[in-house]
Amino acid sequence: MTELKSLSEDAYLALSHSYAATAAGLTFGVARVPEAVHGYGVPEPGGDTPSAPEPCAPITAPESSGEQSGDEDDTFEQRQRRRGSGTADGRRRPGEQRSLRLSINARERRRMHDLNDALDGLRAVIPYAHSPSVRKLSKIATLLLAKNYILMQAQALDEMRRLVAYLNQGQGLAAPLTAAPLTPFGQAAVYPFSAGAALGPCSDKCAAFSETPSALCKHCNEKP
DNA sequence: TAGGCCATCTGGTCCT
DNA sequence: AGGACCAGATGGCCTA
Numbered sequence: 001m002t003e004l005k006s007l008s009e010d011a012y013l014a015l016s017h018s019y020a021a022t023a024a025g026l027t028f029g030v031a032r033v034p035e036a037v038h039g040y041g042v043p044e045p046g047g048d049t050p051s052a053p054e055p056c057a058p059i060t061a062p063e064s065s066g067e068q069s070g071d072e073d074d075t076f077e078q079r080q081r082r083r084g085s086g087t088a089d090g091r092r093r094p095g096e097q098r099s100l101r102l103s104i105n106a107r108e109r110r111r112m113h114d115l116n117d118a119l120d121g122l123r124a125v126i127p128y129a130h131s132p133s134v135r136k137l138s139k140i141a142t143l144l145l146a147k148n149y150i151l152m153q154a155q156a157l158d159e160m161r162r163l164v165a166y167l168n169q170g171q172g173l174a175a176p177l178t179a180a181p182l183t184p185f186g187q188a189a190v191y192p193f194s195a196g197a198a199l200g201p202c203s204d205k206c207a208a209f210s211e212t213p214s215a216l217c218k219h220c221n222e223k224p
Numbered sequence: 225t226a227g228g229c230c231a232t233c234t235g236g237t238c239c240t
Numbered sequence: 241a242g243g244a245c246c247a248g249a250t251g252g253c254c255t256a
Binding site: 101104105108109112113116138139140 | 229234
């Protein structure tokens with residue numbers, strides 16, 4: 001199995017730094033995601049009740065997840081008593097509190113599942129090795145890779161626009177764009193993660209990124 | 225065994 | 241009031 005170490009954040013930052021010019025004009029910050037995200041709730045088979053055990057779900061620790069299975073009411077009540085009535089549900093009867101808490105937990109779980117689904121969708125469109133033998137990109141790696149990909153695409157688009165303008169200038173506006181296929185871009189411009197670098201010393205590991213370079217790979221940044 | 229990654233719970237805050 | 245979002249805490253799983 002191809003082992004893929006988690007990518008160092010610095011590597012991503014370093015890579016994206018090389019596209020700083022493009023990045024300068026782009027802001028992706030969204031303080032609060034508006035309606036587009038609200039109400040997207042995908043109804044789970046189990047409705048509001050705690051969903052079926054997830055791959056990592058059955059946490060049996062006494063403190064953190066006892067109530068997911070709904071069979072440790074005493075612990076839950078004890079905790080509620082310990083915490084006092086600082087929250088909105090403080091004035092509720094214990095049973096009511098519990099069911100409200102379970103409902104909130106289920107909602108939060110669903111929200112996180114939807115978030116993970118979105119991340120999966122993002123992974124699906126990011127150019128990296130999707131082989132089953134390659135470990136799935138971590139969340140942070142997915143986001144950083146996606147960011148770099150977007151920056152590279154923006155740069156390529158900009159480059160293309162400039163080229164088209166140049167061609168139109170030289171050949172007259174009548175020249176059809178389809179007359180000559182536009183293939184002026186180097187691999188680096190088309191493939192965002194290659195950065196034009198040759199395979200590093202750990203090309204086997206970097207192969208996880210479709211033979212991409214080393215800037216993304218911890219191993220490549222390791223000192224010999 | 226330590227460290228990375230993840231899922232879940234939880235309480236707080238903001239918004240509708 | 242209820243829902244969405246967020247961040248901290250906790251514990252499990254996996255890999256080097």
